[in-house]
Amino acid sequence: MDDRKLEVLRAIVEDYVATQEPVGSKAVSQRHALGVSAATVRNDMAYLEEAGYIQQPHTSAGRIPTAKGYRLFVDRLGKIKPLSAAERRAVHRFLSEAIDLDDVVTRTVRLLAQLTHQVAVVQYPSLNRSSVRHLELVSLTPTRLMLVMITDTGRVEQRYVEVPSELTEDDVLDLRRLVNEQLQGKALADAPRIIAGLAGLARPELRATASALARVLLESVVARTEERVAVAGAANLTRNGNFFAGSLRPILEALEEEVVLMQLLGRADSNALLTVRIGDENEVADFREATVVTAGYGPGSVVGHMGVLGPTRMDYPGTIAAVRAVARYVSEILEQNR
Amino acid sequence: MDDRKLEVLRAIVEDYVATQEPVGSKAVSQRHALGVSAATVRNDMAYLEEAGYIQQPHTSAGRIPTAKGYRLFVDRLGKIKPLSAAERRAVHRFLSEAIDLDDVVTRTVRLLAQLTHQVAVVQYPSLNRSSVRHLELVSLTPTRLMLVMITDTGRVEQRYVEVPSELTEDDVLDLRRLVNEQLQGKALADAPRIIAGLAGLARPELRATASALARVLLESVVARTEERVAVAGAANLTRNGNFFAGSLRPILEALEEEVVLMQLLGRADSNALLTVRIGDENEVADFREATVVTAGYGPGSVVGHMGVLGPTRMDYPGTIAAVRAVARYVSEILEQNR
DNA sequence: GTTTGGCACTCCCTGTCCAGGAGTGCCAGT
DNA sequence: ACTGGCACTCCTGGACAGGGAGTGCCAAAC
DSSP, X not given: OOHHHHHHHHHHHXXXXXXXXXXXXXXXXXXXXXSSOHHHHHHHHHHHHHTTSEEOSSTTSOXXXXXXXXXXXXXXXXXXXXXXXXXXXXXXXXXXXXXXXXXXXXXXXXXXXHHHTSEEEEEOOOGGGSBEEEEEEEEEETTEEEEEEEETTOOEEEEEEEOSSOOOXXXXXXXXXXXXXXXXXXXXXXXXXHHHXXXXXXXXXXXXXXXXXXXXXXXXXXXXXXXXEEEEOGGGGGSTTOGGGGOHHHHHHHTTOXXXXXHHTOOTTOOOXXXXXXXGGSSSGGGTTEEEEEEEEOSSSOOEEEEEEEESSSOHHHHHHHHHHHHHHHHHHHHHTO | OOHHHHHHHHHHHHHHHHHOSOBOHHHHHHHSOOSSOXXXXXXXXXXXXXXXSEEOSSTTSOBEEOHHHHHHIIIIIOOOOOOOHHXXXXXXXXXXXXXXXXXXXXXXXXXXXXXXXXXXXXXXXXXXXXXXXXXXXXXXXXXXXXXXXXXXXXXXXXXXXXXXXXXXXXXXXXXXXXXXXXXXXXXXXXXXXXXHTHXXXXXXXXXXXXXXXXXXXXXXXXXXXXXXXXXXXXXXGGSTTOGGGGOHHHHHHHTTOHHXXXXXXXXXXXXXXXXXXXXXXXXXXXXXXXXXEEEEEOSSSOOEEEEEEEESSSOHHHHHHHHXXXXXXXXXXXXXXX
């Protein structure tokens, strides 16, 4: 494929993203210094359409890019434009004011939404990629405990535990020491194995209690892993003509389903630094008209993902730069709090 | 005002809520067994319009209720229809499966959204109406602590504390004992006073550390109080013709602002069991076209509010019943976990 | 005095038609 | 290989008319 044809595609993508209207041959030849006439552009456009990169909403309208066209643009044409110095400073300052993990996530998701003018999604640090920092047992009544687990990423999980027999203060201290000895510093992915042997290590009279505790512990490391996700910027779905072809409904519904959001952020095993899924490259049916840009983050290794969701007609260079920058800053912050 | 006129108003409200279309005199006299002709209804409607309870979108259209009309309907005409037995069972089961406070709030807000087909908002138990159940100090590095506060409603707050000098294990134990002795069981509203005296009670060599700790403690009980709110059901804004006169944007934006949501749930001091704010009775400008139904909840005394937001044209009896029922169940659950 | 049927009137809604405009495809000429 | 010209297609917006729903008012009936 011709170099000029690529330039024409770039012009179409850029103009269409900017104006949200089909772009015609005259506009391309005038606004972009290609040095050729509109008629020539028309020939190139016919070729690009034939090849599936652009399409016409109807005869006698301008062209708009297809998903395939955007893909080519992202892969070969888009020059990522880094954030301005002012933006970088703002990101840095806003995120460094966070007081705990919850706050980091909340601020991150808002920041992303604001920078990209799109819907932002941030996954809380995944439990099974974290390790245990501390386990705390608080006795509420003699037969009722509260279990609090703190991970190295700062995430806090709490559970109630009903125990079969009454416990003394010393019993609680014993149990606390036991679980911390066994689990502190261990990766949660390894935890189930350790937890299974927990009851056997307790004093005989505490066996029953320890196994009740083990059951709840297992639940909190296995059952609800992955689930937590924060969303912001839903209002951006209504920007200008975005409106997602009027089918706002399913999108809003999907945004409230953790399962769908996790799918959106990509299979947890993906360690790719940055992923762009355009249109039908997306697995979730409701997002066939959308593009999702995601990045992994974490101190050293990836512990979670974040991303933004927007119309396929989005400002790719800007969005990609923003997601990448924010993911980096968040990783830095987690590193510091380690 | 005539009894029959009230019946006409009720008919208009009910039909309009059901069909979302202006209702005419003929429809009223036919569908509701008033025993009078359309012409008579027309006279009554002229009166109701004069008195400000209903209005015409334009000449030669049917009538729709005004905010004043809905108000009268709610105060004098609506017979609250309790939830069906099946619904009550479903509510009960769904909520009793919650595993911690976070889960209770999440489930509650979803339940409300689903029952009422509207946007639901639930405030986390307000910190300054709770009391301290337990304070935990975890040492991360010799000069860095993690403070975890657990309240009687099950809410968990965590903060990092940088301390001026290196601490031994015993120092940490000492501090933990001190803060728990002083604060356990105390209402957070009283906490600032107690915290102020905290540093003075520590061993001399721990004074500096204790006052750093006190600063952070104060922050966590004062600064971010009230703030946390959960939202669900935003997709319901797009139901049928709801769309809020096409101005979806400001509503979605407002729903992401904690401050606005707190205003929506009503001044924190309101202890009223159930509040209905219709149209301009609402203080928040963006919600002039909306009705907000809120209820307080809590074990014994009110510790937070929950509510739903919908178009003024909503099913008042059903919505009110749902909000009240859910608030009661949640209160029961908090009572049990006390 | 209240209720009723009748009637003229108003206004919205829908569909049709038409002119204007933007953009294309193709062809012949450079 | 590029360009200018030209006929053609299709969308868009305004104008206009007909049908329908609902009203207000009036005179007659209960």
